[in-house]
Structure formats: C-alpha cells, structure tokens
Amino acid sequence: MPDSTLNTTYQSKKIIWYFLLGWTILNIIQGYTFELHADEAYYWLYSRFLDWGYFDHPPMVALFIRFGDNIMHNELGLRILTITVSTASIYILWLILKKYNASAKLFAIVIACMFMCHMYGFTTTPDSPLFFFAVVFYYFYQKYIEQDTWLLAFILGLVIACLLYSKYHAVLLIGFTVLSNIKLLKRPSFWLIVALASILFIPHILWQVHHNFPSLNYHLSERSAEKYHPEFTYLFPLGQILMAGPLIGWYLFYKGFTAKITDAFIRCLMVNCIGTPIFFLISSFRGEVQPQWTYIAFAPLILLIVINFAQKPNLPKWFYPVAYVNIAIIVCVRLTLIAGIPIGRLQSQFGFKQWAYAVKQRAGDNYVVFNEGFQNPSKYDYYNNTLKGFSYDDIYYRGTQFDIWPIEDSIQHKRVLYVLTYKLPGITTDSIKVPAGKWYTGWVNDVRSYQKVTVDNGNYKISLPAGIKHTFDLTIKNPYPVAINFSNKNQLHPVTLRACFFDEKGDAKIQNADTTFNNIALKAGQSTHYNFTIVTPKQKGQYELMFSIRTDPFNGSKNSRIVKFTAN
Incomplete structure (x- = not known):
C-alpha cells in the first residue's frame, strides 16, 4: 500500500x-x-x-x-x-x-x-x-x-x-x-x-x-x-x-x-x-x-x-x-x-506594427493626434516606443486615461499630424494604406485644445418642457497648471462651447454658446460661472446632454458628465 x-x-x-x-x-x-x-x-x-x-x-x-x-x-x-x-x-x-x-x-x-x-x-x-x-x-x-x-x-x-x-x-x-x-x-x-x-x-x-x-x-x-x-x-x-x-x-x-x-x-x-x-x-x-x-x-x-x-x-x-x-x-x-494567420475578430491584432511604423515615418518627430479612441494611439506609442501619440476623445467616444495624462499639454501650439479614418476636407491631404486598413492624414498647425477643462451644470438628471429656452449656470474649471483663455483673437483655430443633445439613435443636436464665452480667461486651477442659454429639443423624448469645447479641426472634447435629459 x-x-x-x-x-x-x-x-x-x-x-x-x-x-x-x-x-x-x-x-x-x-x-x-x-x-x-x-x-x-x-x-x-x-x-x-x-x-x-x-x-x-x-x-x-x-x-x-x-x-x-x-x-x-x-x-x-x-x-x-x-x-x-x-x-x-x-x-x-x-x-x-x-x-x-x-x-x-x-x-x-x-x-x-x-x-x-x-x-x-x-x-x-x-x-x-x-x-x-x-x-x-x-x-x-x-x-x-x-x-x-x-x-x-x-x-x-x-x-x-x-x-x-x-x-x-x-x-x-x-x-x-x-x-x-x-x-x-x-x-x-x-x-x-x-x-x-x-x-x-x-x-x-x-x-x-x-x-x-x-x-x-x-x-x-x-x-x-x-x-x-x-x-x-x-x-x-x-x-x-x-x-x-x-x-x-x-x-x-x-x-x-x-x-x-x-x-x-x-x-x-x-x-x-x-x-x-x-x-x-x-x-x-x-x-x-x-x-x-x-x-x-x-x-x-x-x-x-x-x-x-x-x-x-x-x-x-x-x-x-x-x-x-x-x-x-x-x-x-x-x-x-x-503562424500569423488571422482568425475572426483577432484580425484586429495583425498588421498594426507595420501601420505604426508607417505613421511614424510620415510624422517624423512630431506629435500625432488620432480621433478613433485609445486603441490605435496606444499601439502607435508602443511600437514606436514613444509618448507622442495622442487620443483626442471627442463627444462620440468615452473618456479615457488620455484625458488625464500630460500628453495633451505637450501638443499645445505645436504642429501635429492628424490621423483619421475618413477624409476631412481642408485637412487631410494624404493617406496611409497598409494590410491593417486605410487612414487619412493631414497637418494641423498651432494646435489648441481643452480636453481636460471641466464643465459642470450641477445636475445629472433634468426634465424640461420641449422647445423652450433654458439657461444653465455652468461651472467651468481650468485643471491645467497654466492659465488658459477662450479668446479667438489672433487665433488660427476658433474655439466655442457647445451643448450636445444625443437622441436614442446617437445622433447629436448641437447648439453653440454666444461669443461671451470667448471672454473667459482662467488662471491655473481657477473656476468661473457661465450662463449658457439653450433651446430644449422640440421633439419630446429622452436625450443625453453633454457640454463640449470645440476647436477646429477637431470634433469637440467631452468636457462634462452625461446628463440624462427629458424633453416633455
């Protein structure tokens, strides 16, 4: 035994x-x-x-x-x-x-x-x-x-x-x-x-x-x-x-x-x-x-x-x-x-090393801004062992760690290569085609962005009659370690504050603030109040409201939490 x-x-x-x-x-x-x-x-x-x-x-x-x-x-x-x-x-x-x-x-x-x-x-x-x-x-x-x-x-x-x-x-x-x-x-x-x-x-x-x-x-x-x-x-x-x-x-x-x-x-x-x-x-x-x-x-x-x-x-x-x-x-x-043979959804893991090198060859030592989420900017950074790839998290995408890292601070007033999955008239002038797909590129001079600025209306669930004027008392905070302003004077790319109402299909109805927004200047860490008058959606229903600060040629960043908005 x-x-x-x-x-x-x-x-x-x-x-x-x-x-x-x-x-x-x-x-x-x-x-x-x-x-x-x-x-x-x-x-x-x-x-x-x-x-x-x-x-x-x-x-x-x-x-x-x-x-x-x-x-x-x-x-x-x-x-x-x-x-x-x-x-x-x-x-x-x-x-x-x-x-x-x-x-x-x-x-x-x-x-x-x-x-x-x-x-x-x-x-x-x-x-x-x-x-x-x-x-x-x-x-x-x-x-x-x-x-x-x-x-x-x-x-x-x-x-x-x-x-x-x-x-x-x-x-x-x-x-x-x-x-x-x-x-x-x-x-x-x-x-x-x-x-x-x-x-x-x-x-x-x-x-x-x-x-x-x-x-x-x-x-x-x-x-x-x-x-x-x-x-x-x-x-x-x-x-x-x-x-x-x-x-x-x-x-x-x-x-x-x-x-x-x-x-x-x-x-x-x-x-x-x-x-x-x-x-x-x-x-x-x-x-x-x-x-x-x-x-x-x-x-x-x-x-x-x-x-x-x-x-x-x-x-x-x-x-x-x-x-x-x-x-x-x-x-x-x-x-x-x-053996390198793609299978199903795993095809997305093939060809991006070559893609990253191709983009780097086009960008040289300049920063690169992507508009398609955190995935490809991260691959670009890894395969080129750099920190010069940046994800612009616009209103159509969720927030990411790129909203916190100091990479955005480094692209201010720089010349950057803008990489998109679609043609953007007046911006994209060339393209990169590799086995992983096709991307369009263009140069943007004197970049300005405000991705980290926070806009808070104080409520995350609002119900208002459809088609009426309503004024939001917004708190706008500058989290950057330097002073910022929203003036468009002598600026290559104008900036505006927008209210974005997303319907159930994800389509956005956008309203711009008036030019008084461009008078705001904030010191490092400073906050201010701003009255933003909007017209509530004319069609009754459920919406998601988000406040966004947009500068050309970008789609506008996600500067507030999502507000559950009901037009009744």
Missing part, C-alpha cells in the same frame, strides 16, 4: 511538471509572436505613467508590464510576468487540490480545456494579476479556515490589497467569501485583514478623490448609459460556456456547480463560482458584459470541477474523447495565430 501511494504521488508530480513545462513554452512562443491587443498597448502607456490609479483600472497591470518591459521592449517582455504567474497560478491551484485526493491527469485536462485560461495565459490585462492573486487568496484562505493565526491574517490582508489593486471585480471575491462564512466576523484576526487591506488601498482612494472619481463615474454612469439590447443577456451564458471550453464547457460548469459541499472552503468556492456569474448576468441588463469579466470565477470553478471528479470518479465514456478534441481545437487555434 505505501509503495502504491508513493508511485501515485510520483506519477502525479510527473504529470503536473510536464504540463506546466508545456504550458509555459506554448505561452512564451505565443507571447513572442502575437501582436499586442489594443488594451495591452494601452496598459503599456499606464506603465510609462506610473500612478496610484487610472481612469479605467487600478495600477497593478502597469506594474506587471513595467517589470517585463524594463527587461526587453517587445511583446514577450510586456507579457513575461503574466506568463510566469499563469504557470504559478496553475501550480498553486494544484497545491490547493492535494487535500481532496485530486487526479493530476484530470486537473491538467480541465485547465487545457478552458479557452479562458489559454487566452489569459499570456495576454496582459488587469484580469491576469486579478486571477493570480485570487488563486493566492484561495491558497491562504484554505489554511486560514483551519488555522486562525495572526500571520495568516496579515498575509491575507496583503493579498486582498493586491486583489483590489488589480481590478475592482476583487470586491466580488471578498464579498462572496464573507457571505459564505459569516462566522469570520467573530474572529479578531479577521478585522486585521480588513484594516490592513483598507489602509494599503488608501493611496488609490485618494487618487480617485483628487481626480474626481473618474473610475466610479465611468463604470457606474457612462457604462450604464449604454442602450440595452437583449443579446447582452442571452449571449452572456453562451459566452461563458465557450470560455470554459467550446465543446465541453457546459459539462465542466455542470460538474463545478454539482460538487458536494463538505467543508467551509468548498462552500466558499461554490458561492464565488455561482455568485460572480449571476452578478454579471444581472449587470447585462444595464449594458454589455464582456466574457472575461468572470475570469476571477474560473479559479473556484476549476477547483470545484476537479473536486467533483474526486468525489464522483465514474466519468461518462465520451468525456476523454470530447475533452481531447476540445483541447486539440484550442491548440490548433493558438498554433494558427502563432
């Missing part, structure tokens, strides 16, 4: 180590050969401006990228820490499972079947550190349940702080864990965890306060302003099944959700595994939910599936053949991408 146990242990170690080696090698090859996703390039810019917070996310992803990018500035360098912690996460998951007499072979098969694990085994986004620290949390929490020590409480406090600094979704793990074991509240050591994690997270909270809570406004206000479509909800569970395995995901979810709860740790896994998808399913009624947002729930899902396999070892005969085909499909997809 002892010989049999030793042999089983040896075989398990052998399987795990071979699997980890293959997993790591595949991720290294993929990480080196695959062009950056736009989000990865955006987070690389995070790493160039290290801070306690960012518009979209906490700062952990920036540290992950900074670490590898300091070693080598290429795709593998940006992803090397993600690849490392992906392998470490799998090994730690195996350590957690040892208590439950788990099968190393089935554990490796489950990991290999999950498309989500493959995607984020090398891609560096906030989900990567979030998953890693979630796994570390479960490792120490399993011990903490059995051993109520101050040392474990201290470690958990540190880990939870790291979770919070990775992504705000960490709140779900924390909340569901406490919900699964209310008795934790009676432990004095539990409050050390709370206190330590809270203290360590204070710098990020102060950053949010100093920047007027951009993340909170974006995630709770701007995202929820998106018009609801039924496919947001009914496609969500289908997406989760696909992420768990294109052929076998449905069965893996079934095995995870039907594991027998025999202790407090398994109950914690179950509450997190079920609670997180339910939370995002409910969220889908407010706006689109991206499939990877539930990645934090895949750690407990993996554990529950393998625990269930140990509890009920009799598997259906079709399981292994289907699992192997599932794995083969995923590996074939990955090898196809390594």
Whole structure:
C-alpha cells in the first residue's frame, strides 16, 4: 500500500511538471509572436505613467508590464510576468487540490480545456494579476479556515490589497467569501485583514478623490448609459460556456456547480463560482458584459470541477474523447495565430506594427493626434516606443486615461499630424494604406485644445418642457497648471462651447454658446460661472446632454458628465 501511494504521488508530480513545462513554452512562443491587443498597448502607456490609479483600472497591470518591459521592449517582455504567474497560478491551484485526493491527469485536462485560461495565459490585462492573486487568496484562505493565526491574517490582508489593486471585480471575491462564512466576523484576526487591506488601498482612494472619481463615474454612469439590447443577456451564458471550453464547457460548469459541499472552503468556492456569474448576468441588463469579466470565477470553478471528479470518479465514456478534441481545437487555434494567420475578430491584432511604423515615418518627430479612441494611439506609442501619440476623445467616444495624462499639454501650439479614418476636407491631404486598413492624414498647425477643462451644470438628471429656452449656470474649471483663455483673437483655430443633445439613435443636436464665452480667461486651477442659454429639443423624448469645447479641426472634447435629459 505505501509503495502504491508513493508511485501515485510520483506519477502525479510527473504529470503536473510536464504540463506546466508545456504550458509555459506554448505561452512564451505565443507571447513572442502575437501582436499586442489594443488594451495591452494601452496598459503599456499606464506603465510609462506610473500612478496610484487610472481612469479605467487600478495600477497593478502597469506594474506587471513595467517589470517585463524594463527587461526587453517587445511583446514577450510586456507579457513575461503574466506568463510566469499563469504557470504559478496553475501550480498553486494544484497545491490547493492535494487535500481532496485530486487526479493530476484530470486537473491538467480541465485547465487545457478552458479557452479562458489559454487566452489569459499570456495576454496582459488587469484580469491576469486579478486571477493570480485570487488563486493566492484561495491558497491562504484554505489554511486560514483551519488555522486562525495572526500571520495568516496579515498575509491575507496583503493579498486582498493586491486583489483590489488589480481590478475592482476583487470586491466580488471578498464579498462572496464573507457571505459564505459569516462566522469570520467573530474572529479578531479577521478585522486585521480588513484594516490592513483598507489602509494599503488608501493611496488609490485618494487618487480617485483628487481626480474626481473618474473610475466610479465611468463604470457606474457612462457604462450604464449604454442602450440595452437583449443579446447582452442571452449571449452572456453562451459566452461563458465557450470560455470554459467550446465543446465541453457546459459539462465542466455542470460538474463545478454539482460538487458536494463538505467543508467551509468548498462552500466558499461554490458561492464565488455561482455568485460572480449571476452578478454579471444581472449587470447585462444595464449594458454589455464582456466574457472575461468572470475570469476571477474560473479559479473556484476549476477547483470545484476537479473536486467533483474526486468525489464522483465514474466519468461518462465520451468525456476523454470530447475533452481531447476540445483541447486539440484550442491548440490548433493558438498554433494558427502563432503562424500569423488571422482568425475572426483577432484580425484586429495583425498588421498594426507595420501601420505604426508607417505613421511614424510620415510624422517624423512630431506629435500625432488620432480621433478613433485609445486603441490605435496606444499601439502607435508602443511600437514606436514613444509618448507622442495622442487620443483626442471627442463627444462620440468615452473618456479615457488620455484625458488625464500630460500628453495633451505637450501638443499645445505645436504642429501635429492628424490621423483619421475618413477624409476631412481642408485637412487631410494624404493617406496611409497598409494590410491593417486605410487612414487619412493631414497637418494641423498651432494646435489648441481643452480636453481636460471641466464643465459642470450641477445636475445629472433634468426634465424640461420641449422647445423652450433654458439657461444653465455652468461651472467651468481650468485643471491645467497654466492659465488658459477662450479668446479667438489672433487665433488660427476658433474655439466655442457647445451643448450636445444625443437622441436614442446617437445622433447629436448641437447648439453653440454666444461669443461671451470667448471672454473667459482662467488662471491655473481657477473656476468661473457661465450662463449658457439653450433651446430644449422640440421633439419630446429622452436625450443625453453633454457640454463640449470645440476647436477646429477637431470634433469637440467631452468636457462634462452625461446628463440624462427629458424633453416633455
């Protein structure tokens, strides 16, 4: 009997180590050969401006990228820490499972079947550190349940702080864990965890306060302003099944959700595994939910599936053949991408290195302004290892970190190359055509922009009769470290303040302020009041109102929060 146990242990170690080696090698090859996703390039810019917070996310992803990018500035360098912690996460998951007499072979098969694990085994986004620290949390929490020590409480406090600094979704793990074991509240050591994690997270909270809570406004206000479509909800569970395995995901979810709860740790896994998808399913009624947002729930899902396999070892005969085909499909997809063959939506990750070089050749050492969101400016900056690509976040796009970084300050009164996806009469004079697409370019002299100026009307929900005059008492603030003015005297590009009413189709009805706006001059940090008289939309209905400051030739920046406006 002892010989049999030793042999089983040896075989398990052998399987795990071979699997980890293959997993790591595949991720290294993929990480080196695959062009950056736009989000990865955006987070690389995070790493160039290290801070306690960012518009979209906490700062952990920036540290992950900074670490590898300091070693080598290429795709593998940006992803090397993600690849490392992906392998470490799998090994730690195996350590957690040892208590439950788990099968190393089935554990490796489950990991290999999950498309989500493959995607984020090398891609560096906030989900990567979030998953890693979630796994570390479960490792120490399993011990903490059995051993109520101050040392474990201290470690958990540190880990939870790291979770919070990775992504705000960490709140779900924390909340569901406490919900699964209310008795934790009676432990004095539990409050050390709370206190330590809270203290360590204070710098990020102060950053949010100093920047007027951009993340909170974006995630709770701007995202929820998106018009609801039924496919947001009914496609969500289908997406989760696909992420768990294109052929076998449905069965893996079934095995995870039907594991027998025999202790407090398994109950914690179950509450997190079920609670997180339910939370995002409910969220889908407010706006689109991206499939990877539930990645934090895949750690407990993996554990529950393998625990269930140990509890009920009799598997259906079709399981292994289907699992192997599932794995083969995923590996074939990955090898196809390594070979440089675009697949589906992943075509957007091919050809942008060449595009970035082509734009740089046209721009030289000048700044480049893009009008199509944060994605391509970030790719331009990354592949040219520069900070001279800037995203002009106009009224038709959401806010981004470009609204906070000092790049905009640097383009004032400079000559810049303007890159657009469409022709702009009088501006675009040439084009750049590469396999990634076609862009139009033109030079803009003596640029002036006011992307960071804030305009506040004091209310974010207004109801007024249709077709009447109404005067808004606006507060206009200059956040720049230098004085600004809105005068058009001797200026190449005139500036105006606009009220933009967006209807349900997204079409904008725009009204300009009178020339008294051009008399405003503000010192650094100074605010002033301005009365802006508008005519409410003549057609009754729901609108989104936004105040925008526009200078030629740009579309106008997003200078206020969205106001829910009803014309009745």
